[in-house]
Amino acid sequence: MKSKRIGKMTVKLENKPTIISTGSVVGPKEGEGPLNQYFDLVLTDDLYGQKTWELAESKMVETAMKKAVNKAGKKLTDVNYLFAGDLINQLFPASFAARELEIPFFGIYGACSTMSEGISLASMIVDGGFADLALAGTSSHYCTAERQFRFPLELGNQKPMTAQWTVTGAGSVLIASEGNGPKVKYITTGKVIDKGIDDGNNMGAAMAPAAIDTIYSYFEDTKDDPNSFDLIATGDLGVVGKKITEDLLKERGIDISNVYVDCGIEMFDLEKQDVHCGGSGCGCSATVFAGYIYDKLVKNEFKKVMLVSTGALLSPTSTLQKQTIPCIAHAVVIVNN
Incomplete structure (x- = not known):
């Protein structure tokens, strides 16, 4: 069998799995940011009419999935596989959404790297001929993440300036074996990297080594030119x-400085919105990609993009046991030809 592998960590997809549509839902604070025009739905109430924050997050990801399918003129029954995950309690939001969607479901966990992980797996299953349509997506919610990983909101704890604001948002992509849209061309699957950071309020420093390793590995494997990209987004x-x-x-x-952005910085106005170092959470790269980046790809304003979703693989248990923070980053390269 002809290998699709390039170098140590990268694969090249030959059958052009295509992102034919996306769906995105964000909370009120995210809707006040600079990218508000690119999202399908901006909530006015971050409980989304539900009794709990977790159920609100589940409804958000369900809505984002349905929007992606509907925008492509498809039905949920047309979709062969669903790849989804999140940060919360055994994938509570994703699993409950999958219960409603009734699509064969792979629950995945990569913390905030889940969007690139989901796109990778959905693209490979389509490229391999195992599916004609696959959905991938993820979500996060400020209130669910704060309660699970930090402190209940009612305590009003102050955060250090290295902390970030978990994005309330859900994003999804519909990947097809045929159709019009940007193509997933390369996938670089990251390794778990832990450089000894144990401060849960400095996730950028913890995750950066994983992003560096994955991005460097892509360029080592492919010999590609960083300046051939319109955008590289962590x-x-x-x-x-x-x-x-x-x-x-x-x-x-x-040197990626000419084309490099971070979705957590792009999501908010750092001068006007009090988010300290920027946004975080699974929904951060998911909604920025499904909204802003995908829109630019469809309009051919971007022809070549690398999305490097980054994740910190800590848990409340590992934190209480004084463990350092293992991290991972997965890269997908998406092109218009």
Whole structure:
């Protein structure tokens, strides 16, 4: 069998799995940010009419999935597989959404790297001929994440300036074996990297080494030119992590500064909205990609994009046991030809 592998960590997809549509839902604070025009739905109530924050997040991801399917003129019954996950309690929001969608379901966990992980797996299953249509998506919610990983909101705890604001949002992509739209061309699957950071309020510094390793590995494997990209977007490194990533890649001979953005910085107006170092959460890169980046790809304003969703694989248990934070980043390269 002809190998699709290039180098150590990258694969090249030959059958052109196509992102034919996306869906995106964000909360009120995200709707006040600079990208508000690109989202399908901006909530006026971040409980979304539900009794709990977790059920609100589940309804958000269900809505984002349905929007992607409807926008493509498809039915839920046309979709062969669903790849979804989130941060909360055994994938509570994704699993409950999958219960309503009734699509064969792979629950995945990559923390905030889940969007790129889902796109990777859905694209490979379509490229391999195992599906004609696959959905991938993820979500996060400020209130669910704060309660699980930090402190209940009622306590009003102050955060250090290295902290970030978990995005309330859900994003999804519908990937097809045939159709019009941007194509997933390369996938670089990351390794778990842990450089000893144990501060849950400095996730950018913890995740940056994983982003560096994955981005560097892509360019080593493919010999591609960073300046051939219109955009290289990390998931949610924020101000601190973005600076670390850019500087340390330069030291290794890879200069992405002309095309590099971070979704956590793009989501909010850092001067006007009090989010400290920027946005974070699974929904951060999911909604920025499904909204802003995908829109630019469809309009041919971007021809070649790398999305590098970044994830911190800690848990409340590992934090209480004084463990450091293992992290991962997955890259997908999406093109218009």
